[in-house]
Every structure is written in C-alpha cells, then in structure tokens.
Amino acid sequence: MSDDIVIFGGNSHPELVKLICDNLGVHPSDVTLGKFSNGETNIHVGESVREKDVYVIQSGCGHVNDIFMELLILISACKMASASRVTAVMPYFCYSRQPDIPYTSKGAPIISKPKEVYTFESHPGTPVASSLLTRKPGSDSGINLDKNGKGLPETNHLEHPQPVRVPQSELTKTPSSSRIPMISGKKNQEIAPEAGELFNAQNSGYKLWVAQSGTLIANLLTRAGADHVITMDLHDPQFPGFFSIPVDNLYCRPLVQNYIQHHIPDYKEAVIVSPDAGGAKRATAIADALELSFALIHKERRSQLLKGPPGATLTSGGTLPLSSKPLIRQLETPLKTPEMRKSSSSSKIIQTTMLVGDVRNKVCIIVDDLVDTSYTITRASKLLKDQGATKVYVLITHGIFSGDALNRIRQSSIDKLIISNTVPQDRTIEFLGKDFVDIIDVSRVFGEAIRRIHNGESISMLFEHGW
Amino acid sequence: MDHNLELQLQESDLKLRSGEHMSSNSIKLISGNSHPELAELISKKLAIPLSKVGVYQYSNMETSVTIGESIRDEDVYIIQTGTGEQEINDFLMELLIMIHACKTASVRRITAVIPSFPYARQDKKDKSRAPITAKLIANLLETAGCDHVITMDLHASQIQGFFHIPVDNLYAEPSVLNYIRNHTNLANAILVSPDAGGAKRVASIADKLDLNFALIHKERQKANEVSRMVLVGDVKGKSCLLIDDMADTCGTLVKACDTLLDHGAEEVIAIVTHGIFSGSAREKLKNSRLSKIVCTNTVPIDLDLDIVDQVDISPTLAEAIRRLHNGESVSYLFTHAPV
Numbered sequence: 127m128s129d130d131i132v133i134f135g136g137n138s139h140p141e142l143v144k145l146i147c148d149n150l151g152v153h154p155s156d157v158t159l160g161k162f163s164n165g166e167t168n169i170h171v172g173e174s175v176r177e178k179d180v181y182v183i184q185s186g187c188g189h190v191n192d193i194f195m196e197l198l199i200l201i202s203a204c205k206m207a208s209a210s211r212v213t214a215v216m217p218y219f220c221y222s223r224q225p226d227i228p229y230t231s232k233g234a235p236i237i238s239k240p241k242e243v244y245t246f247e248s249h250p251g252t253p254v255a256s257s258l259l260t261r262k263p264g265s266d267s268g269i270n271l272d273k274n275g276k277g278l279p280e281t282n283h284l285e286h287p288q289p290v291r292v293p294q295s296e297l298t299k300t301p302s303s304s305r306i307p308m309i310s311g312k313k314n315q316e317i318a319p320e321a322g323e324l325f326n327a328q329n330s331g332y333k334l335w336v337a338q339s340g341t342l343i344a345n346l347l348t349r350a351g352a353d354h355v356i357t358m359d360l361h362d363p364q365f366p367g368f369f370s371i372p373v374d375n376l377y378c379r380p381l382v383q384n385y386i387q388h389h390i391p392d393y394k395e396a397v398i399v400s401p402d403a404g405g406a407k408r409a410t411a412i413a414d415a416l417e418l419s420f421a422l423i424h425k426e427r428r429s430q431l432l433k434g435p436p437g438a439t440l441t442s443g444g445t446l447p448l449s450s451k452p453l454i455r456q457l458e459t460p461l462k463t464p465e466m467r468k469s470s471s472s473s474k475i476i477q478t479t480m481l482v483g484d485v486r487n488k489v490c491i492i493v494d495d496l497v498d499t500s501y502t503i504t505r506a507s508k509l510l511k512d513q514g515a516t517k518v519y520v521l522i523t524h525g526i527f528s529g530d531a532l533n534r535i536r537q538s539s540i541d542k543l544i545i546s547n548t549v550p551q552d553r554t555i556e557f558l559g560k561d562f563v564d565i566i567d568v569s570r571v572f573g574e575a576i577r578r579i580h581n582g583e584s585i586s587m588l589f590e591h592g593w
Numbered sequence: 594m595d596h597n598l599e600l601q602l603q604e605s606d607l608k609l610r611s612g613e614h615m616s617s618n619s620i621k622l623i624s625g626n627s628h629p630e631l632a633e634l635i636s637k638k639l640a641i642p643l644s645k646v647g648v649y650q651y652s653n654m655e656t657s658v659t660i661g662e663s664i665r666d667e668d669v670y671i672i673q674t675g676t677g678e679q680e681i682n683d684f685l686m687e688l689l690i691m692i693h694a695c696k697t698a699s700v701r702r703i704t705a706v707i708p709s710f711p712y713a714r715q716d717k718k719d720k721s722r723a724p725i726t727a728k729l730i731a732n733l734l735e736t737a738g739c740d741h742v743i744t745m746d747l748h749a750s751q752i753q754g755f756f757h758i759p760v761d762n763l764y765a766e767p768s769v770l771n772y773i774r775n776h777t778n779l780a781n782a783i784l785v786s787p788d789a790g791g792a793k794r795v796a797s798i799a800d801k802l803d804l805n806f807a808l809i810h811k812e813r814q815k816a817n818e819v820s821r822m823v824l825v826g827d828v829k830g831k832s833c834l835l836i837d838d839m840a841d842t843c844g845t846l847v848k849a850c851d852t853l854l855d856h857g858a859e860e861v862i863a864i865v866t867h868g869i870f871s872g873s874a875r876e877k878l879k880n881s882r883l884s885k886i887v888c889t890n891t892v893p894i895d896l897d898l899d900i901v902d903q904v905d906i907s908p909t910l911a912e913a914i915r916r917l918h919n920g921e922s923v924s925y926l927f928t929h930a931p932v
Contacts, residue, residue: 163842163872165681166712171722190654191686198733203724221655337658337694342737346689349736350729498653529652 131580132175132209134200136184138193139550142217142569143183149573159196167192169199175209179580181356182212183572186220187526187549194220194343198350205351213354213579214347215572217548218524221343223361223496244537246508344368356575358548358568359495359523376575377589378523378546379408381566383415385544386491389564390519396489397421397515401506409493421483421490423506479505486514496524497545500531504538511539524548532557618701620918621664623691625673627684628893631708631907632672638911644669648687656687658694668918669700670743672910675711676892678871685711685730689737696738704741704917705734706910708891709839709867713748716755731755743913745891745906746838746866761923763913765866765889765906766794767930770801772887772904773834777862783807783831785861787849795836807833809849822852829857839867840888843874847881860884868894868901908932 132155135143147154156172182204184197197214204212340362347355348371355369358376366373386393399421400409406422413420490510497503497520507518518541525545527535535543536558543558545551546566555563571588578585621644624632636643645661673688675681688705695703715726734742735758742760747753753760773779784806786795792808799806807826833853840846840863850861861883868888870878875896878886887902888894894901912931916923 163678164869165678165871166715166726167682168715169724170720171724175722188654189682191656191683195682195685199724199726199729202726202729202732203722206718206725207722337660337690337697339656339658339690339693342690342693345736346733349732498651526653528654531652 130178131576132173132178132180132204133576134171134180134182134204136182136193136196136200138188139183139185139217139547141550142185142547142572145547145567145569146183146215146573146576149570150577157200159200167196167199169196169203171200171203171207175204175207177208177210180204180209180212181215181576181580183215183217185217185549186222187218190220198346201347201350201352211353212351213356213576214352215356215576217358217568217572218496218526219357219360219365221339222365244504244534246504246534246538340365341368354579356572356579358546358571361495374575374579374585376568376571376585378548378566378568378571379412379415380589380591381546381568381571382493382521382523382544383412385521385564385566386412386416389544390489390491392489393491394418396491396519397483397485399423399483399485399490399492399506399510401492401494401502405494408495412493418491419483421481421485423509424480424482425502426478426480479509481509481513485510487516488514489517489519490515491519491521493521495522496526497522498526498528498531500527500534500538503540504534507538507540517541519544522546525551525554527554618666618668620914621667621669621700622914623669623671623695625671625684625687625691627676627680627687628672628674628708628890630893631674631890631910634890634905634907635672635706635911635914638908639915646691648691650683656683656690658687658690660694660698663698664695665699666701668702668704669695670704670706670914671695672706672708674708674892675713676709676869681711685733689733692734692737692739702740703738704743704914705739706743706914708745708906708910709869710744710747710752713752716749716752727752728755741917743910743917745889745910748838761913761917763909763923764927765891765904765909766798767926767928768889768904768906768909769836769864769866769887770798771930772902773798773802773864776902777834778832779804781830781832781859783826783828783833785809785826785828785833785835785849785853787835787837787845791837794838798836809852811845822848824852824856828853830859833858833861835861835863837863837865839869840865840886841869841874842872843870843877843881846883846886847877850881850883854882862887864888867891868896870894870896 131150131152133143133147133150133152134157135154137159143154158168158170158172160168162168182197182200184193184200186193197216201212201214344365345368348369353371355371355373356376357373359378360366360375363375366375386396390396393416397419398409398413398416400406401423402425403422409422410420412418492503492506492510494503503520503522507520510518518539520540520542521544523546526549532554542564543554543562544564544566545554546568548568551563551565555565575585575588578588620639620641622632622636622639622641623644623646624636626648632643644664647659647661649657649659651657671688671691673684673691675684677684688707692703692705710727710730712726712730715724716728718725731752732755735756740758742756742758743763744760745763746765747762750762753762773782779802782804784795784799784802784804786792786806786808788809788811795806795808805826807824807828810823810825812821812823835846835849835853837846846863846865850863853861863883863886865886865888868886869892875898878896878898878900883900885900885902887904889904889906891906894903908931909926913923913926916926
C-alpha cells in the first residue's frame with residue numbers, strides 16, 4: 127500500500143475499522159475522539175494529512191446524531207488540514223430511509239414496549255386462503271380467529287403513540303432529558319395524546335407529512351468537505367442522486383449468495399422470500415443468480431379494508447386451490463362488530479400482509495437490506511410458517527435492531543439470523559446466541575473498494591463477485 | 594383613472610388588509626426540544642402561539658420531524674439553543690432537520706434563533722489539524738436552508754463572519770445592566786474580568802455604570818491548567834462583580850472568586866450570559882465562596898442552588914424577532930432592554 131493513504135475510524139465501529147485496515151495492510155491513523163464536558167464533540171487529528179488521501183470510516187449506528195456530527199467534524203478537520211481528498215466510508219448510511227415503525231394517523235410513531243409475548247400479527251391478521259385453515263379447527267371465516275373468538279386481534283396496544291427520546295436507561299440522566307417533548311412543555315407520558323389532539327383538532331384540513339432528511343444529510347456531508355462516499359446496500363437506489371459528489375454503493379449480494387451456497391443445506395430446494403414489495407428486486411436478483419424460486423410478502427396499507435379491488439383475491443397460494451368466495455366478503459363480518467368499528471374510525475389505516483408464492487414444506491430464506499424494529503421480518507416469518515414453511519432463514523445486510531427488536535426476534539419463529547457486520551453485532555450475538563446468529567464479514571469488500579478507489583481502478587467487479 | 598377599476602382596486606386593497614386574499618406572511622414560532630420554556634416565554638411576549646411541530650426520536654436514535662400545520666410562505670423562527678451534555682448533537686441535528694423541513698415546506702424565510710451558539714469556542718485552529726467546528730456549524734446551518742441567524746453574546750463576534758447569511762448577535766448586556774442597577778449596591782461595587790480576553794466586555798459595562806474595573810490575569814504554566822491568578826487593580830473592601838460570557842465547568846470563576854476574596858474583597862457576585870454548568874460545575878459552585886451567580890436563560894438551568902439568579906432575556910429575543918419580521922432596525926436592542 128502506498129503511504130499517502132490515511133484511514134481514520136470513528137467511534138461507531140472500531141472493530142470494522144481494524145478489519146478493513148488489516149485487509150489493506152495499513153494501521154488506522156491516530157485520531158483522538160472525545161467530548162468536552164458540555165457535550166460538544168472534541169476531535170484531534172494526531173498526524174499530518176497534508177496532500178493525503180483520507181478515508182473516514184463511520185457507520186451510522188448507535189447514538190446516530192452524535193456519530194454523524196463526529197463524522198462531519200472529522201471530515202471538516204481533515205479538509206481544513208489540507209487533505210487532498212476526503213472519502214466518507216459509511217458501511218450503514220444513517221437517515222437513508224424513514225423507519226417502518228407504524229404511525230398513528232396523527233403522524234406520531236408508535237413504539238411498542240418490550241412484552242412477554244408477541245403475536246407477530248399484522249393488524250388485522252393476514253388473510254389466509256381458506257383451504258389452509260383446515261389445520262386450524264374452529265375457524266372458517268378466512269381470517270385468523272384468535273382464542274377469544276374476536277374477529278381480529280385487538281388493536282389496543284397500537285393506540286398509544288409514544289414519542290420516544292433517548293431511552294433513559296442508556297443515557298445518564300441529564301438536566302434536559304426530563305423536558306423532552308416540546309409541544310407544550312409537559313412531561314413525557316402526557317405529551318403523546320396531547321400532541322395527537324393538537325395535530326388533529328385544529329388542523330383537520332392539513333395533511334401531515336414527515337420531513338425526509340435524505341437530501342439534507344447528503345448536503346451536510348458535502349458541505350463538511352467529503353469528496354467521495356462509499357456505502358453499502360442503500361435502502362433507496364435513488365439515494366446517490368441526492369449527492370453532487372460520487373457515491374459508490376457496494377453490494378452485500380455476492381457475500382449473501384456465497385453464504386447461501388455454502389452454509390444452507392439443500393439450498394437448491396429453498397425459496398428466496400422478499401419481506402416487502404420494495405425489496406423484491408434485491409431478492410429476485412439473488413433468486414435468479416442461484417436459480418431458486420421466489421416468493422414475495424406484500425404489505426398493504428389501505429385506508430379502508432372494504433375498498434379493496436373488487437373481486438380480487440387477497441391471497442394467491444401458489445398451486446393451492448382458492449376458495450371461490452372472494453375474501454373481501456369474508457372480511458366484512460368482523461368489521462360489523464362494534465369494537466372494530468370503533469378502532470377503525472380512530473385509525474383509518476389498516477395494514478395487512480399477504481404472501482405471493484408457494485412455500486409449503488420448503489426452506490425459506492428471507493432477504494432484506496435492513497432490520498430495524500424487526501416488525502417486518504418477524505411478521506414475515508410467522509406468515510411463512512403459517513403457510514407451511516419448514517425453516518426460515520433471515521439474511522440481512524444492516525442489523526440495527528433498535529428498541530425491543532432483539533426480544534421480538536428471539537420469540538419469533540425465525541430459525542437462523544445472518545447479518546453483516548456493517549453495524550456492530552456484539553449485542554446481537556450475546557443476546558441471541560452464537561448458534562442462532564451468523565455474521566458475514568464485509569471488511570474485505572470495503573478494504574478492496576478503498577484500495578481500488580485509492581489506486582484509481584474500477585470497482586465494478588466488486589458488484590458481481592464480492593471479495 | 595377608470596372609476597370601475599379604482600373601485601376594484603380599493604376592494605382588493607381591503608381584502609389584502611383583512612388578510613383574505615393573500616397568504617399572511619406572519620411570524621411562525623417553532624420550538625425545538627432544547628429549551629421549551631424560553632420558546633414559551635418568547636411566544637407569550639409576541640402573543641403568537643408556538644406552531645405545531647412534532648419532533649420525535651425513533652428507537653434507532655434518528656430524529657424525525659413532522660410539521661403539524663401549513664407554513665407556506667410564512668416567516669418562520671426556529672428557537673433552539675446549544676445545550677445538553679448528552680444531547681447537544683441531537684439538538685443540533687434536530688435544528689438542521691427542522692430548517693430543512695421548513696425549507697421543503699416552502700416558507701418565505703427561515704430564521705434560526707440560537708441564544709447559545711453551540712461549538713462557539715471551537716472557533717480557531719489553535720493546534721495543528723484542529724477542527725474549526727464553529728465554522729462547520731455555520732456551514733451546516735446554511736446548507737440546511739437557514740436564511741438568517743439570531744444569537745446572543747457569541748463567544749467571539751468574529752463567528753458572524755463564518756456565515757454568508759446575516760447574523761444578528763444580540764447582547765445580554767442591557768438586561769444584565771438592569772439587573773446590576775436593581776439588585777446590587779453600586780456605590781461599593783467594582784467590576785472584574787476573570788481573564789484578559791473579557792476585558793473589553795467588562796470595560797464597556799464599567800463605562801455605562803461609571804464604575805472602576807479590575808482584571809485577573811491567568812498565568813498558565815501548562816496548557817488547560819489555570820495555575821496562578823494575578824489580580825490587577827484594588828478590590829479591598831469592595832463588592833466585586835465578576836463578569837464573563839459563559840460559565841461552563843466554573844473552574845475559572847471559582848478560582849477568580851478565591852483570588853478576589855484573598856485580596857480583601859467583601860463579596861463576589863459572578864454574572865455570566867450563558868450558564869452551561871457542565872461536568873462538576875454544581876459541586877464547584879456549591880463549595881465556592883461566591884455569594885451569587887447570575888446568568889441569563891439562554892440555556893435551561895437545572896442547578897437548584899440558592900445562589901443562582903436568572904435574568905430573563907426573552908424580551909430581547911422576542912423584540913428582535915418582531916423587528917426582524919417588520920424590517921425595523923435591531924440596533925436599538927444593543928443598548929436597551931425591552932421589558
């Protein structure tokens with residue numbers, strides 16, 4: 127390696143930094159990262175970067191805003207110290223999507239508290255082809271009946287919007303952490319319904335929207351002085367378009383394919399499953415390359431269940447015979463019960479999930495780019511098991527696992543979780559056990575990308591072959 | 594002129610005045626999470642309610658902003674101060690995202706009201722390869738879409754030059770002068786600057802109050818260590834007013850207080866604009882011999898010590914917002930404290 131390359135690691139993922147440096151055969155350069163007593167980030171670059179090619183490695187995880195500011199300050203410090211080029215290496219790119227936490231109709235995210243038992247049901251339950259329900263005695267309506275005989279799982283616990291600030295347990299209590307929600311300056315618990323009312327009452331004519339921060343993050347990075355960005359498996363393929371500097375989006379796909387081929391027994395009989403429509407392209411690419419069959423789980427958010435396309439079947443269960451009755455008619459029954467009326471009027475948007483493709487008696491491999499709250503994959507795995515899948519593997523590039531995600535996964539029907547180390551996974555392994563979790567090492571891909579970019583070589587072969 | 598046309602014009606003029614026709618371009622106040630009390634005070638002073646904005650933090654710690662009402666073509670003021678030992682970067686990102694959200698919601702002008710400017714002390718390259726973070730913050734604010742900045746008692750007024758947009762650096766001095774006039778015995782008072790850098794600030798107050806002033810000179814043997822303090826001036830039997838722009842860990846203030854008392858001062862009152870009080874400040878103040886520490890409410894203070902007194906500067910900020918919105922001069926506020 128030529129000696130005009132300088133690699134700095136941020137605080138977010140020192141392990142990955144070390145691995146990448148090992149791959150490159152260089153040492154991470156000396157940088158002191160700390161904080162002043164008032165909380166301001168304090169950085170000191172310990173060696174000269176004049177006319178050097180600088181790579182700053184920082185993954186967007188943990189205390190995201192702190193980590194991101196640290197990255198910006200580090201980039202700006204290198205730029206001001208006359209570095210010839212500064213490349214931001216963000217294995218996981220923070221703020222690259224809006225999390226898929228369910229929202230209340232008022233725009234506040236709904237956060238569920240850790241619970242003993244999770245249902246992993248979508249609300250309402252997934253419509254199931256009636257022929258499959260023979261395994262479930264006592265239910266003939268085409269809908270998952272729970273034990274209370276109610277048509278639908280209770281939506282009650284979804285009705286309490288909980289705006290969350292920094293979890294108290296993870297951060298030491300500061301003077302300001304007690305006065306978090308701002309709208310009326312009231313205490314944490316009281317604010318949520320109050321905020322909801324505020325949003326609802328006087329602004330009935332105004333449709334709420336949540337600010338998208340993608341462009342902002344791109345602009346901030348550019349303004350801080352980044353000349354180049356390296357990242358992996360961006361959630362939106364359009365994201366590099368927000369930048370006016372080159373963005374190299376690496377793929378974890380070759381590594382994932384490699385894992386499937388070498389570590390999943392009888393993978394030739396397996397089905398690749400995309401847990402949502404957005405990931406279909408990603409999953410089909412893998413299915414095509416390995417010549418496997420493919421299934422898709424479709425999340426639908428509809429304003430009113432009854433407004434489904436007339437005559438459409440909500441489930442197509444592969445070769446299984448479907449009931450001749452359209453499911454939509456069957457869904458009417460529970461809707462007529464008074465309690466459902468009530469809940470559907472308070473939250474109009476109802477989410478359903480359905481499976482397209484045949485997974486019966488097959489090994490399923492769920493492929494996705496990112497797991498955050500784990501709602502999507504835990505629901506998907508339940509649906510797959512309900513539809514007769516024998517085993518469910520989950521292959522994920524970025525495992526954020528925020529909130530009670532790990533707890534949900536432990537109690538879900540997932541059989542094995544495979545994640546890459548773009549985000550530190552020590553906690554995941556500790557929590558879920560070594561047998562349950564496999565880690566895909568991406569440091570070789572990043573190392574090779576850095577080497578090639580530094581030498582001005584093409585990196586496109588990394589897209590196909592991995593490293 | 595055609596009589597009909599004239600009538601029409603009059604009519605539309607009336608409609609314009611009554612706000613029927615056009616968007617009002619009125620003031621919209623948005624409060625961040627850092628200092629809701631101050632935002633509330635400003636909103637009361639202006640008699641304009643705070644706009645409905647939801648700021649949430651997802652469980653993955655990313656910040657999300659929801660604007661709860663239409664702000665199209667309005668004059669938006671976002672109040673967010675630099676505070677919080679754990680959350681200062683959260684508040685900063687929150688401010689940037691809010692500015693960006695307003696920008697994409699087609700507002701006419703966005704003014705960031707940042708009473709205590711974060712990272713203001715990292716304003717120079719004092720070591721090799723040290724980041725000039727204050728400049729970075731200025732850049733970030735502009736990039737997010739900020740059109741104007743209102744701040745107070747910048748650590749170095751040169752930070753204004755880091756921006757390419759107008760910055761109104763207000764002074765807490767008039768409010769502080771009022772406090773000194775009303776709460777201290779001026780006959781026996783002397784003003785003291787705890788370091789040479791603050792001499793100018795103190796001299797200006799001394800001129801206005803017609804008082805003498807003394808200066809404490811720090812002799813540094815090692816960096817970051819206040820070793821010996823040399824007092825220039827006579828403070829014997831006097832009531833000393835120690836004046837500085839911010840109190841953070843309070844090491845300097847407490848040492849200066851000791852020095853003054855050792856030289857025969859009767860009592861020492863510290864007056865600062867930004868009471869950040871981080872780290873062990875609370876313990877230091879509790880064990881100090883300061884008879885009082887006065888700070889403004891540019892940052893929220895949660896010390897519950899008897900010796901802490903607060904000066905409300907929200908009238909100054911509110912008046913600055915009003916004047917800015919109406920296109921009036923702000924310089925009046927440099928010398929006068931509105932009530």
